[in-house]
Amino acid sequence: MSVSAGGRHRVAVLVRDGVLPMELGLVHQLFGRARSAAGTPLYEVVSCGVAAGKVRTDADFEVHVPAGLAALRDAATVVVPASHELDERCPGAGPVPAALVAAHRRGARVASICTGAFVLAAAGLLEGRRATTHWLSADRFTAMFPSVALDPAVLYADEGDVLTSAGEAAGIDLCLHMIRRDHGAAVAGDVARRTVVPPHREGGQAQFIARPVAAPREATTGPARAWALERLHEPLTLAELAARASMSVRTFTRRFRQEAGVSPAVWLARQRVERARQLLEETDLPVERVAERSGFGTAASLRAHLQAAVGVSPSAYRATFRGPQDGPQDGPQEGVRAGAAR
Template sequence: MLVRDGVLPMELGLVHQLFGRARSAAGDLLYEVVSCGVAAGPVRTAADFDVHVPAGLEALREAATVVVPASHELDERCPGAGPVPGALLAAHRRGARVASICTGAFVLAAAGLLEGRRATTHWLSADRFSAMFPSVGLDPAVLYADEGDVLTSAGEAAGIDLCLHMIRRDHGAAVAGDVARRTVVPPHREGGQAQFIARPVAAPREATTGPARAWALERLHEPVTLAELAARASMSVRTFTRRFRQEAGVSPAVWLARQRVERARQLLEETDLPVERVAERSGFGTAASLRAHLQAAVGVSPSAYRATFRGPQTVPQDDARNGARNDARDGVRAGAAR
């Protein structure tokens, strides 16, 4: 945790709370969380108290992950000032993963870590961010953006979503789910930041797409059409599509594909079902369709994803053979493309 003057206390606490609660099946802690500042000693917060950090920027030389919470008094005015951007860039070049919460994204951008990448920040700061860093692909509608070794999140509470996402990516859904249960938060929030962006007050009792999304989540294994979703919400297809995008931040088709990918990931992590059965249960129909969607979403094949999160011994032999053939084929294609 890289703590700067004016740090938001909630963001400082949530990183320690979430990563600090992640444990293996044997009960061993999976992370060591260390707070550092520009120098060791007291750091002002945005509240009426200070915090003491035990280390200075030298701690970044050993960190596997660096998380930068927001400091509103610094981020939007002078994010490139001082030694912090250079220290972040050096940590990233050494191989550290770097993540930000809320307007901490300004500091990552000032360090050059978001150049040409997709990123997000608090929606209230989106216009200023885009004006300061036009080469960054800012998406103010999402809760977090994952670019592999650089991640950003929206406002304070979205830091919870980001931390759980990183824990899941590191150690699987079971560990992240356990952390979420212990902290009494959902392991994954539906929709994006778009649902929180201020808009004119809607008419009283205006219908929403929430019930239709809930209905679809119970039928991911079945064909779900846009007309059916609109009918569940008692709207025309055109009205439903517009309202859905306002509330979820994406189109119904993109949202549905994402939910099916999440269901497939859960099944790959928690069951020994062959890939063909995973494809059926998650609504992709065929292993080829599942493979294409999973590759696009997380960059690996189903067999490789399962091996990462469950270990190769959990993959049925037929599935492993099929996955190996598909991985080899995909590797030949990738090599030809390069």
């Protein structure tokens, strides 16, 4: 991992003509706000282009980038925001694909936002990998890059050292996901609170939900979800959730999927995993107590769910994001795997 002189993880944002300003800004905003417990910045974010100087955006202003492609040589992470005027006709040859390949070979993590995935694919970085892009561009992407396993329905796809996200807002989810991978849920949650965005949306969540807002006077599952979040430690049932929303189980299940993008059971399991991760990072509770307070009941159940979500045991997760703890361990120490389970 490349770091700055101050020991920070260096993130290079590759800016090209026609860049979407929101995507450029969100990378700086999110990584730039990540702090350690002592308040020390954890990332250094630098903007670069094909050459230093002015770069057109897709709005009525330009931005100045202080560095050229040489900045990618010192980056631990390279992020490619979208440029709708270039992406879908991007060549596979030239300085940008070559620089991305060189950075990746050197060990940099490479990520794209929205149609920036076209650039990664043109460079050959998505060959045989799972990826996503904006759903409106999915058909063209598949036609251009048939060897890429495109999933146009998800918010982001994590292949370890190469990550892709859907539209602009999904770039927020992807950046928070990378911060969580690097420094844990507490740091990412703090960034989300400072930025006033949802702290975590799974990459497998739908890009768009068929029924995001209910019609006037129509019941929603939102209050039931809020009620459940306050009671994750309890053995909640589908019937209880449906009753809370004053719906039949069948109607509640259908409406829940329409509004949340996943089934109630999947949603509940994800919330409990997130609660467990928070407790492992922020408390010294034994694994058995973490399991109880997050609603898994037993250490074995927690271990199975956490293993499925992030690929490690509870003690290994705690050691990674909180440092070694005293007391009995629940399994062999392992590193947190690069990509979370879908």
